[in-house]
Amino acid sequence: MTKYVLALDQGTTSSRAIVFGHDGQIVSAAQQEFEQLLPRPGHVEHDPEAIWSTQLSVAKEALKQGSINAEDIGAVGVTNQRETTILWDRDTGKPVANAIVWQSRASAGICDQLKADGLEATFRDKTGLVVDAYFSGTKIKYLLDQHEGLRERAARGEVLFGTVDSFLIWRLTGGRCHVTDYSNASRTLLFNIHELDWDDELLRILDVPRAMLPDVLPSSHVYGQMDAEWLGREIPISGDAGDQQAATFGQGCFEPGSAKNTYGTGCFLLLNTGDRPIKSENNLLTTIGWGVGGEVTYCLEGSVFIAGAVVQWLRDGLGLIESSAEIEQLAISVPDSDGVVVVPAFTGLGAPHWDPYARGAVFGITRGTTAGHLARAAVESMAFQTCDLLDAMQKDAGVDLNMLKVDGGASVNNELMQFQANLLDVIVHRPVVSETTALGAAYLAGLAVEYWDSLPDVAGNWALEREFRPAMPDDERLRKRRRWQRAVERTRDWEQPD
Numbered sequence: 001m002t003k004y005v006l007a008l009d010q011g012t013t014s015s016r017a018i019v020f021g022h023d024g025q026i027v028s029a030a031q032q033e034f035e036q037l038l039p040r041p042g043h044v045e046h047d048p049e050a051i052w053s054t055q056l057s058v059a060k061e062a063l064k065q066g067s068i069n070a071e072d073i074g075a076v077g078v079t080n081q082r083e084t085t086i087l088w089d090r091d092t093g094k095p096v097a098n099a100i101v102w103q104s105r106a107s108a109g110i111c112d113q114l115k116a117d118g119l120e121a122t123f124r125d126k127t128g129l130v131v132d133a134y135f136s137g138t139k140i141k142y143l144l145d146q147h148e149g150l151r152e153r154a155a156r157g158e159v160l161f162g163t164v165d166s167f168l169i170w171r172l173t174g175g176r177c178h179v180t181d182y183s184n185a186s187r188t189l190l191f192n193i194h195e196l197d198w199d200d201e202l203l204r205i206l207d208v209p210r211a212m213l214p215d216v217l218p219s220s221h222v223y224g225q226m227d228a229e230w231l232g233r234e235i236p237i238s239g240d241a242g243d244q245q246a247a248t249f250g251q252g253c254f255e256p257g258s259a260k261n262t263y264g265t266g267c268f269l270l271l272n273t274g275d276r277p278i279k280s281e282n283n284l285l286t287t288i289g290w291g292v293g294g295e296v297t298y299c300l301e302g303s304v305f306i307a308g309a310v311v312q313w314l315r316d317g318l319g320l321i322e323s324s325a326e327i328e329q330l331a332i333s334v335p336d337s338d339g340v341v342v343v344p345a346f347t348g349l350g351a352p353h354w355d356p357y358a359r360g361a362v363f364g365i366t367r368g369t370t371a372g373h374l375a376r377a378a379v380e381s382m383a384f385q386t387c388d389l390l391d392a393m394q395k396d397a398g399v400d401l402n403m404l405k406v407d408g409g410a411s412v413n414n415e416l417m418q419f420q421a422n423l424l425d426v427i428v429h430r431p432v433v434s435e436t437t438a439l440g441a442a443y444l445a446g447l448a449v450e451y452w453d454s455l456p457d458v459a460g461n462w463a464l465e466r467e468f469r470p471a472m473p474d475d476e477r478l479r480k481r482r483r484w485q486r487a488v489e490r491t492r493d494w495e496q497p498d
Helices: 048-065 108-116 120-127 136-146 150-155 164-172 200-206 243-250 309-317 324-331 371-397 414-424 436-448 455-459 474-491
Strands: 004-010 014-020 026-033 073-080 085-089 159-163 179-181 215-217 220-226 235-242 259-263 267-274 285-292 295-304 341-343 361-363 403-407 427-431 464-468
Touching (some): 004 436, 026 048, 048 164, 073 243, 073 436, 085 136, 108 120, 108 136, 164 179, 179 220, 179 235, 220 436, 235 243, 243 259, 243 267, 243 285, 243 295, 243 436, 259 371, 259 436, 267 285, 267 371, 341 474, 361 474, 371 414, 371 474, 414 427, 414 474, 436 455
Parallel strands (some): 004 073, 259 403
Antiparallel strands (some): 220 235, 267 295, 285 295, 341 361, 427 464
């Protein structure tokens, strides 16, 4: 039996590789940031070659850091920033354009036209998604429209589409595997989540050739072998899931009604709804969580575009801090935000508002406002946005959540987690292993090669690191939430469509 599983966690601002043991604990890890490309307001792009080079580099570094031989790795799992869209040449493997990032509003005009044509219900019924520039399908159309002759090449199968997982697996297998999993496919606006197949009507509406799309397979499945040239020997690639579904899996949210929230670049709240999709009446998403053991699990999801990225803005845009780790100390240098509210709608608002034309704003500034107040308000914006999601989710699912599992980079901020528990009036549980996205990818990969035996085997690894119990008077909670809601309304429809 091999000793470890390697998870490749390709995120929005960095690539990570983490080696896990059978107990679900981290053995070694490496991380590397890469450049964010911002060609126009609301447009966000990545260089696919930077994604590839950083991901390969950290995979090698993680093995080196742990003095681990490739022979000790039993399987590789991949998890990724989900809706980010890459098109590449089948023969050369080279990207034909920059990746259009999930945050990008580049295809907002396409979405406006789809809505004007009365097509939103068609997409919603088949995919569980709202029509929004967030998702891959309109990004594909945007790229095919932008580059002359590209659609014709795609129809001939000469140009391929993939979310980041597909692109990485294609490269890692030397172009032998053009695949994705159910969870990533369910984020494209092109995949019928009821029939588990690409939908011909939606492909026709968006004018996306089927020939460019990857095969869709379960999330725990041996897709192919990583070429020996990358780490020194062939290793099965046997796990694949979008980052938020992977985190839900890594948190052991296997029972219907269990939920987790990830505080990463964005905030993502997922609730397991079991083997049936629940149609949202409150502007949430119905999505596939994972496919394991011949069964498909569905989730309700609320997506916030800017969460931890607001800390990067304070660091890189305003220069208030030199490193992201400094944010907690700056935020707790004041007892509260003194009425300051930050709405980080830098690339529009996600669930439950879905307003691509909203823009960020700071409210409540006075002569007494300090960097500490601004930092605290920025951090608190993550908790306020999560409250908006949970309100909608409880209405859709008809459940009252009494406990929320949390993970992601910002979940290590104790002040934020306590404030979250206070605002939600719900107990918050933070696990010992906070890198649950990578852990979920590792679990999916390990299950496929019988490194782990079953879901109970995996669930037994989960361990509580800290519990946060609500401790805020009801009147204060309501007052803070009403002020937040007023601020959000003032950011709506700020930009006008071209």
